[in-house]
Amino acid sequence: MxxxxxxxxxxxxxxxxxxxxxxxxxxxxxxxxxxxxxxGVLAHPQCLDFGPPFKPAMHLEFCSQYQEFGCCDQEKDNIIAERYWSVMDHYDYKEQELCGDYVRDILCQECSPYAAHLFDAEDPRTPLMVLPGLCYQYCSDFYFSCHSTISLMTQDKRILEAAKDRDQFCHLLELPDPDYCFPEVIQNMDLNNNLGAVVEDxxxxxxxxxxxxxxxxxxxxxxxxxxxxxxxxxxxxxxxxxxxxxxxxxxxxxxxxxxxxxxxxxxxxxxxxxxxxxxxxxxxxxxxxxxxxxxxxxxxxxxxxxxxxxxxxxxxxxxxxxxxxxxxxxxxxxxxxxxxxxxxxxxxxxxxxxxxxxxxxxxxxxxxxxxxxxxxxxxxxxxxxxxxxxxxxxxxxxxxxxxxxxxxxxxxxxxxxxxxxxxxxxxxxxxxxxxxxxxxxxxxxxxxxxxxxxxxxxxxxxxxxxxxxxxxxxxxxxxxxxxxxxxxxxxxxxxxxxxxxxxxxxxxxxxxxxxxxxxxxxxxxxx
Known part of the structure; x- marks a missing residue:
């Protein structure tokens, strides 16, 4: 057999x-x-290092949405938090309140169990994306409210040039596989149904x-x-x-x-x-x-x-x-x-x-x-x-x-x-x-x-x-x-x-x- x-x-x-x-x-x-x-999970989760996602050994303080299952340990979480505050230190309280969630969510996609998809890391013929793939409507809302944060999040010349125009910027961040764009990837039940779950028998x-x-x-x-x-x-x-x-x-x-x-x-x-x-x-x-x-x-x-x-x-x-x-x-x-x-x-x-x-x-x-x-x-x-x-x-x-x-x-x-x-x-x-x-x-x-x-x-x-x-x-x-x-x-x-x-x-x-x-x-x- x-x-x-x-x-x-x-x-x-x-x-x-x-x-x-x-x-x-x-x-x-x-x-x-x-x-x-x-x-029954149809997902193919993968991290930027091509390893599978995992449950972090210690609590994640910053990218806490991925503390049960993702690609970051506590050290990486702290690095992302430092990058976040290096951006937010340029803004007053009201601007932080307006753009903080956008910046946090975008930076934390390195911790996503789908990080390799979000940054298009699986195609060796294309360079690794500096920012994760964003769904067009989310990208448009982010650009309209907080496009000034883009130059603080990356120094990539292609992104900075495209950031002069909303459509160019959002098209640049489109993914070959639209199923994995953020934030729809975390709302897709076909991908995320019971992802990472274990139940005692x-x-x-x-x-x-x-x-x-x-x-x-x-x-x-x-x-x-x-x-x-x-x-x-x-x-x-x-x-x-x-x-x-x-x-x-x-x-x-x-x-x-x-x-x-x-x-x-x-x-x-x-x-x-x-x-x-x-x-x-x-x-x-x-x-x-x-x-x-x-x-x-x-x-x-x-x-x-x-x-x-x-x-x-x-x-x-x-x-x-x-x-x-x-x-x-x-x-x-x-x-x-x-x-x-x-x-x-x-x-x-x-x-x-x-x-x-x-x-x-x-x-x-x-x-x-x-x-x-x-x-x-x-x-x-x-x-x-x-x-x-x-x-x-x-x-x-x-x-x-x-x-x-x-x-x-x-x-x-x-x-x-x-x-x-x-x-x-x-x-x-x-x-x-x-x-x-x-x-x-x-x-x-x-x-x-x-x-x-x-x-x-x-x-x-x-x-x-x-x-x-x-x-x-x-x-x-x-x-x-x-x-x-x-x-x-x-x-x-x-x-x-x-x-x-x-x-x-x-x-x-x-x-x-x-x-x-x-x-x-x-x-x-x-x-």
């Missing part, structure tokens, strides 16, 4: 990928946050309305984009077919990649094999490379997971060349479950592969299980260099800073271990202004019998399985081994809440500023 997020445009879609089900449902849960976000969940963007699919397991500027979305079916969806929502008739004859899968409910993962090379726009993670049956009828590299046809970016396949890695799967399936590129340019522990109950493989065995590639986060020199006998390179590269008997591909079945992971793009959080990898790790967990991947980390499940011991003897130094989850929940965590994304979009920095994920069983 695959669901998409609240944004209505493909370029801003958030999705939650779910597995092993042919019915398309829509849900998002955040069990850790007691909020319901009010949806007694169930402790944040729920959203989602928009269906695709249907008629057979067990869709992932939806990714190529980051090549085309805004195409690629949806993979578990049976081994990848489809291209165009920005207008239409699907191309011919598949992007057809692997059904090679992929081991079945129509059985709960079959975890199949086409499970896909990642585009960071330089896909130039090299046309992408990578696929899928289940196979080799010539000796041994089941394996395979990671392969493909290229698109040079004459058709909407079709992959099936004959271009280069096998990167194969790992034997002892059982049919716990196949992992996530592959992605980190901000370091390396390919990360997330494998399951090999299946069965309790990772019974060997003395301590596959997950705790650093010589095994199952139950791991692997990191490969698909661009650099190949390691001896391998189709890829080993990043020189992989944590166990010099450890005897440890597989050099291992980046982290002790994972059970990380199904969906994602890279945090980071705060759009500060970059904080950029590069963190979040994963949902499916639990055994009691707990589901969410982890942040760190180099060399041991995530505890099979010693621990969530925060609690699973294998008592292993759990008591103090040498494990396992990394605890950032969040875990019991099976009274859900079973089989999927994973998700840290939201960094502009459509829903209250979600900025929040990790949004799904659970397979409870919907």
């Amino acid at each position: 695959s669901t998409t997020g609240p944004a209505s445009r493909w370029s801003r879609q958030m999705i939650v990928d779910l597995k092993d089900i042919s019915i398309l449902k829509t849900f998002l849960i955040i069990p850790v946050l007691p909020f319901i976000f009010q949806t 007694q169930e402790g969940c944040l729920k959203m309305c989602l928009v269906e963007v695709a249907n008629g699919l057979r067990n869709p397991v992932l939806m990714v984009h190529a980051n090549d500027g085309t805004h195409r979305m690629f949806v993979a079916e578990q049976v081994g077919i990848i489809w291209v969806y165009l920005p207008d929502g239409g699907r191309l008739e011919e598949p992007f990649l057809y692997l059904q004859e090679s992929v081991v899968s079945s129509p059985w409910h709960g079959d975890e094999r199949g086409l499970l993962g896909m990642a585009f090379h960071p330089k896909f726009r130039n090299n046309g490379k992408f990578y696929v993670y899928y289940s196979i049956l080799d010539d000796e009828y041994v089941e394996k997971i395979r990671i392969s590299e493909f290229r698109v046809f040079y004459f058709d970016i909407n079709r992959a060349d099936r004959n271009s396949e280069r096998i990167i890695l194969e790992v034997v799967e002892p059982f049919r479950n716990h196949n992992g399936g996530q592959i992605l590129f980190g901000v370091d340019g390396y390919l990360y592969i997330f494998t399951g522990d090999g299946g069965e109950l309790g990772d019974p493989h060997g003395e301590f299980g596959n997950a705790q065995n650093k010589s095994a590639l199952l139950g791991k986060v692997l990191r490969l260099d698909v661009d650099g020199p190949r390691a001896p006998g391998k189709a890829y390179g080993i990043p020189p800073d992989n944590p166990f590269i010099s450890e005897r008997h440890a597989a050099p591909e291992v980046y982290a271990y002790g994972t059970r079945n990380m199904w969906r992971c994602s890279v945090d793009r980071g705060d759009p202004v500060t970059g904080k959080g950029r590069g963190r990898i979040f994963c949902g790790d499916v639990g055994q019998s009691r707990y589901e967990e969410v982890d942040i991947i760190i180099k060399g980390g041991n995530y505890g399985w099979r010693a621990k499940e969530g925060f609690e011991c699973f294998d008592i003897m292993l759990c008591l081994n103090s040498s494990l130094h396992d990394v605890l989850p950032i969040y875990a929940y019991g099976h009274n809440v859900g079973k089989s965590v999927t994973g998700g994304y840290v939201y960094r979009g502009c459509e829903y500023p209250n979600l900025n920095g929040i990790y949004i994920f799904g659970d397979f069983m409870n919907g």
Whole structure:
């Protein structure tokens, strides 16, 4: 099952990928946050620094109309107040009373949640407006009553020249998009209905309305984009077919990649094999490379997971060349479950592969299980260099800073271990202004019998399985081994809440500023 997020445009879609089900449902849960976000907002709020609006940490004394939700902190508020008084000091009390509100409102638009629109900051081909866009009637009233204040508010030559005539001045302050002119922007209910509002939910969940963007699919397991500027979305079916969806929502008739004859899968409910993962090379726009993670049956009828590299046809970016396949890695799967399936590129340019522990109950493989065995590639986060020199006998390179590269008997591909079945992971793009959080990898790790967990991947980390499940011991003897130094989850929940965590994304979009920095994920069983 695959669901998409609240944004209505493909370029801003958030999705939650779910597995092993042919019915398309829509849900998002955040069990850790007691909020319901009010949806139905058509706005695209944005600040002058291109960051999303926020609730100021401290009270705004001057631009107080934006103290609940806007683009100013207390420092910026004080700067605007100083600019205001530098204008008002030129007038007596009566003139201040006549023009004070005009000047205050115009200056405070830098604090508006629509500041980027008001100052036409989103068009890089045009200079930033010095004064905000004003609706024509408001502009006319301001000019008629207080046009002498214009020269005190700005020294911009174009504005000062236009200020000699009312019509020229007001036409200069017109916006390309009239919906955002002040003050009508704050009166537009389509834009401002519940903007920035949060309401407590007694169930402790944040729920959203989602928009269906695709249907008629057979067990869709992932939806990714190529980051090549085309805004195409690629949806993979578990049976081994990848489809291209165009920005207008239409699907191309011919598949992007057809692997059904090679992929081991079945129509059985709960079959975890199949086409499970896909990642585009960071330089896909130039090299046309992408990578696929899928289940196979080799010539000796041994089941394996395979990671392969493909290229698109040079004459058709909407079709992959099936004959271009280069096998990167194969790992034997002892059982049919716990196949992992996530592959992605980190901000370091390396390919990360997330494998399951090999299946069965309790990772019974060997003395301590596959997950705790650093010589095994199952139950791991692997990191490969698909661009650099190949390691001896391998189709890829080993990043020189992989944590166990010099450890005897440890597989050099291992980046982290002790994972059970990380199904969906994602890279945090980071705060759009500060970059904080950029590069963190979040994963949902499916639990055994009691707990589901969410982890942040760190180099060399041991995530505890099979010693621990969530925060609690699973294998008592292993759990008591103090040498494990396992990394605890950032969040875990019991099976009274859900079973089989999927994973998700840290939201960094502009459509829903209250979600900025929040990790949004799904659970397979409870919907």
